[in-house]
Amino acid sequence: MKKIDSLNLVPFIDIMLVLLVIVLTSASFVNHPKVSLNVPKVDAKASSSATSNDKSFTISIDKKGKIYANDKEVDVSALKDALSSLDKNTNIILNTDKDGSVENFMQVVSVLKDLELSKVYVSVDDK
Numbered sequence: 001m002k003k004i005d006s007l008n009l010v011p012f013i014d015i016m017l018v019l020l021v022i023v024l025t026s027a028s029f030v031n032h033p034k035v036s037l038n039v040p041k042v043d044a045k046a047s048s049s050a051t052s053n054d055k056s057f058t059i060s061i062d063k064k065g066k067i068y069a070n071d072k073e074v075d076v077s078a079l080k081d082a083l084s085s086l087d088k089n090t091n092i093i094l095n096t097d098k099d100g101s102v103e104n105f106m107q108v109v110s111v112l113k114d115l116e117l118s119k120v121y122v123s124v125d126d127k
Contacts, residue, residue, distance in 0.1 A: 056091040057083070063097040065104045080111050088117065095123040 059079065060068040067074055069082050083092075092112060096105050112120055 055087060055089065056093055057086055058093045058095065059108055060095040061097065061100050061104050061108065063099040065101050067104065067108065076107050076111065079108065080115070083111060083115050083117060086117065089119065090117070092117055092120045093123055094120055 058068075058070050060071070062068070067076065067079055069079050074082065094105075094108065109120075
């Protein structure tokens, strides 16, 4: 009988790599904004999330009313210019502070409506 000198780890490594690939491809990667916001909380059953799509644009409104487009501070006209260059199928993720002004939120929604961008998702936290 032949004595085994060492344990063959190649099959184990192959299986682990396959499992790693499966986990990474099935995981959903979400871009969280760098702007510090206190987003509203809703019931988890009522919430909806944007699909994992490479074409997404994030708009954030902090409690002071400052508007951020992809984490860069902009005014309403600069936001409209940035949004006008987007494809109609781009996912718009709208993050707003729960203590923020409704007026600024409505200005952003008005710009989105004027540009006929309909794939808008509002970011919320689960209760």
